[in-house]
Amino acid sequence: MPAKLYSFSSSVWASVPRIALVEKQITDVEIVEVNLFNAENYSPAYLKINKNATVPSLIHHKNNHATIDDSTTIAEFLDSAYPEGPSLLPADEAAAAQVRELVAKSHSVDPNLVSLGAVNEQELAQKKPVVTAIMGGRVAALTRFTEEAPEHSVFYSEKVDAAKQLIGTYENPEHAGSLYSAINAEWAKIFAYFDEIELLLASHDGPYLIGKQYTLADVHFTCLIARLYVNRQDLLFENRPHLLKYWKTVQTRESFKVVYAELH
Template sequence: MATENTPKAVMYWFPGSVWASVPRLVAVEKGLTDNELERRIVDLGKGENFSPAYLRLNPAGTVPCLVVPYEHTLDDGVKTKFKALCNTKDVVQFLDTSTNSSSFAAPSLSPATIEGSSTSKELIEHIHQDSIDPNTLLLVWRNEDERKAKAGGLPGGFLRGRQDALERYAKEAGDSDPKLKAFYDKKIQENGGLLALLEGKGDSSDIQAKAKALWANVGKTVELLESKLQPGAVYLLGDQISLADLHCGAWLARVLACAGATSITDTEAALKQLEANLDVKVGPKFAAWAQSLFERDSFKEVYGEDGLH
């Protein structure tokens, strides 16, 4: 990480992003300040992630994205070169491993044992599966009542903001860059198609089936995490918070928001709202784990003021 004489890492993020919340949690757990990590907001609701400038940084147009200097270019008299890490797992791994030194009071968030590393990797890979994607969960609906509520709420506003930005950027870019044009054309079609269905223009039976499948898989994941938690253990890998907890905790926060919960202050009430959307019950170990997470300063900072997202 940066010192007084070296460039800072820069993290591009958005307050409402589920996966940008993971490095935010890591930053609090590791005690990173603005002196070590500069933060710049990319407004997803306004489609700023689709601007040509941001796409040059991250061609996928996603957040988080961490721009860090190459270590071998930090010598005096050498022009500093940078690389961009644009996968949540890569970003948080870098933030954790680059701060495992005496200058940071917080311990490593990565497991020290082979068994722990294997379990951590398994859980992190699982929670990032498309079959339980929390971003998709936010934008799809199971019935007409949900469709109408989402069309008039945050999902509808989000998709409209993206569509306006995509069409504006596409018009400005014209045909000057074939790859950029292809990117915009594809995104305009995908986003516009979903927006039209959300606004009641067309048959959304496939969307409803997808939403029901997502919620069914969320229930299976709740059961999986219950089975992975050892009796008496506070966190997924034991008594110490880990990267697996932060990935899974951010996922849970978004799922709770999709279930209608708004705050982490009453975990029991939030989990009851979650249960109302599932065909399974929340187990006691899962409930205790969620309570332990939401009592941490990192979760209070990320979700206390802005609410669940």
């Protein structure tokens, strides 16, 4: 059975193992696209692979064909399972710990939340057609899946309620105050984290997060910036010259060109 990576090209964290595949020069893993916009991740068939309905998921013979269902674990698995490729984790234990800490910090903010939400009424109006269409399609798909697999009805019902609530907020902006507060608070967390990274990059000669070696910390952080760049590219690098230089550097890597062809 060939190794399979279940992914979605527009998913922020599903891009992590895709970058790792290119960096490690791995060619024996088949990428299976799971279209989140069409709610394919909630299909009964995919729930057999990943009960959480998330991407990425990796099934690999070196892991006894058991599913690995989070980007952090998948990336580390690929790095160790293919030692012949360039290492993405430092051999030094202290440096490796720093890399893992940076990976965790990248996951401490929520790029999906700010992508689906809005900071004010103007952004709400701009995003309304896309967000309501995606959520409406999700509701329709979940309703169909409930009929096909009633054993998942409770799980599907929770997802339907969440989607309908978001649609309701977009259709009734007078009730969107709590959404604006949540999204502005999340952006504040993101910018505070980016300020930390700016100081980190300024503290050494670089060009990467922990210095000269490109690591898993860079893989995850690149995916985070790439997602946020689509939303607020005007503010990401404001008063952050080292971060801007870093962004330009990672864009030159072959892995970035392959995974983010539309941004290159």
